[in-house]
Amino acid sequence: MGVKKNEAGKGDCSAPGAPRKSKATRWRAAVLIGLHVLAAIHIAHWMSTGRTVSPLEPSEAMDFAKYSVVNAGLIFFALTIVSTLILGRWFCGWACHVVALQDLSRALLIKFGIRPRPLRSRWMALLPMLAAFYMFLWPLVYRIYIEDPLAVRSVELEKSGFWDTFPTWGPAILTFFIAGFVAVYFLGAKGFCTYACPYGAVFGVMDRVAPGRIRVTDACKGCGHCTLTCTSNVDVSREVHDYGMVVDPGCMKCMDCVSVCPENALYFGMGKPALLAKPRQEKRPARPPMPLVEEIAGTAAAFFGYFAVRGYYQERGFLLSVGIAACFAYLVILLVRMVRRSDVQVPGIVLKKAGKARPMGVLVGLATLGIAACAVPYGIVPEVSHRRASAAWSVLADARARWFEPGRAELSSEEGAAAEALLDNARTVRERSGVRSMENTEHLIWGELLTGDEEAFDGYLREALGFPGAGVGLLMLRAAQYGKTGELNGAEAAYRSALEAEPGYLPATNGLMGLLVQQDRIEEARKVADAALEVEPEAVHVLVQRGFIRGSTSDVEGGVADLREALRLDPGLVDARNLLFRLLMQSQNAGAAEAVLREGIALENSPVELRAHLAQVLLVSGQRDAAIQEAVDLARLAEGDPALLGVARAVLSQAGATAELKALPGAPGKSSGK
Helix, strand or coil: CCCCECCCCCECCCCCCCCCCCHHHHHHHHHHHHHHHHHHHHHHHHHHHCCEECCCCHHHHHHHHHHCEEEHHHHHHHHHHHHHHHHCCCHHHHHCHHHHHHHHHHHHHHHCCCCCCCCCCCCHHHHHHHHHHHHHHHHHHHHHHCCCCCCCCEEECEECCCCCCCCCHHHHHHHHHHHHHHHHHHHCCCHHHHHCCHHHHHHHHHHCCCCEEEEECCCCCCCCHHHHHCCCCCCHHHHHHHHCECCCCCCCCCCHHHHHCCCCCEEEEECCCHHHCCCCCCCCCCCCCCCHHHHHHHHHHHHHHHHHHHHHHCCCCHHHHHHHHHHHHHHHHHHHHHHHCCCEEECCEEEEECCEECHHHHHHHHHHHHHHHHHHHHHHHHHHHHHHHHHHHHHCHHHHHHCCCCCCCCCCHHHHHHHHHHHHHHHHHHHHHCCCCHHHHHHHHHHHHHHCCHHHHHHHHHHHCCCCCCCHHHHHHHHHHHHHHCCHHHHHHHHHHHHHHCCCCHHHHHHHHHHHHHCCCHHHHHHHHHHHHHHCCCCHHHHHHHHHHHHHCCCHHHHHHHHHHHHHHCCCCHHHHHHHHHHHHHCCCHHHHHHHHHHHHCCCCCCCHHHHHHHHHHHHCCCHHHHHHHHHHHHHHCCCCHHHHHHHHHHHHHHCCHHHHHCCCCCCCCCCCC
């Protein structure tokens, strides 16, 4: 296969003439526009109905890695991975909105006379792999370490909080700007895909074993039009010359190279995967690698930049943080080049010429140093503080759960120190970064609450409830606060909002039912219980509540059924057993009441009060001897408890058991033993 050579020995990419326009580009643009229309319809469906299929985003697969939840995003990501194993990395080129954004940004820059040039870093190209590991594998590794079962816990193909996992408008707009114009200008066409996108890293690995590839026939004359046209920074001409196929995992199967080939020598076909490809003839010289000092500086800057900005985008801004880090790394590489080289330029701007820095070069250098200097106090420090706050947050998990319980215990010394650390570090994040994220605000809320400053707590809570997708935990806090101040209408509204956000949420269900019962709104309370049990039929505490509600009205039979079901699910529920016993006695079913009590007494560590009830039931049902014996046993077990001893005396007195009555502790004429 004849190939023209230039002075450097590479394929001549200038002959014959300029490449023709790619027809595939128009088809790809039409497909991408169509996908955006479908996405808009998806969002419109959610806005009109309040519930729709969960987002078809690869990032949604993190719910499986973290919580073993299967959603539509996980299924979608799995299907794209499987298809990539066959067709190669097609998804990025034909179905990714970020690729569409980068292509549009590149086209607009070229319109203004700026042709982006790709950064050729081997080390930084590994960063997306680390990001993918952090997103999808690290949670699994951690869960295995803490022995958290990985079995599927739930399937959630629909979602009401559609926007909960997406950035707010500010970070979203900044993400598009960074992933589009900035990344393309600094890093080249598809620069965000190459140096920031974790999904592209996954698809790139799968592409290595895919049989579907861009391949070449003997008709190729080495004109290089394919390389000139490729917007994925792939040296198509060299690869098809060396291997007979494109082996670079950056190839997104856009088909532009196939479309512009003047000899129709390129095609998409099945065959040997890239992993098994071997050079079929003498390989052409590869591009010279980036100098080691630039690789080290760029990679170190990328890590530094990521940790500096991560704290600003704690809420759903991971990709933005990675993108900013990659762009900052490019600036540091430029700074190194200006120190080491005599001539440095970027598209459209000369930074250094003949060993002398130009004004723009000085400006870029000072800006890079200034960004790095500001990143420590306003980036690294808030990030470290955020991590410390998160550690304190974990320590306070039990304290936060106890806060909703009546008669909650005071904080332990460890919890008190953690509450102070949570508040101090959360304040540092807020003051240094100036960012008001949901996570940081929630840290401030609980920090103020647990350290006793309820006025500041209230202000932060109002702020947090203004965030899109405020969690049910915050609504429960609002309900508890209203309940504490006696604002029952406000508490009810907060409970109902929590149930709208998460139907069947048990703390909100129990709180709302208790509130309604307190106001004698019994029928409304029962409807709340009915709704909760439709979502979670085995919610034992709701069954007990509904059993009480039904039993206190005219539906004693329904109350008995609810309480029996609750005891079937959890036989140790003493309150449910006591309530069931009373309902059965109320319906004059002493035999069933006796059976319920005996079942409870047979349980390990059963409360003595059940024996008191049993003694009374036996007496009422005419079982005098059994009642006397039960009362004697009760007195023996309850020695020191005046109330239970009083029950034993009453039963023995009514049964006429004079001798047993005199033998009881504290009976008249009985020696105290002192």
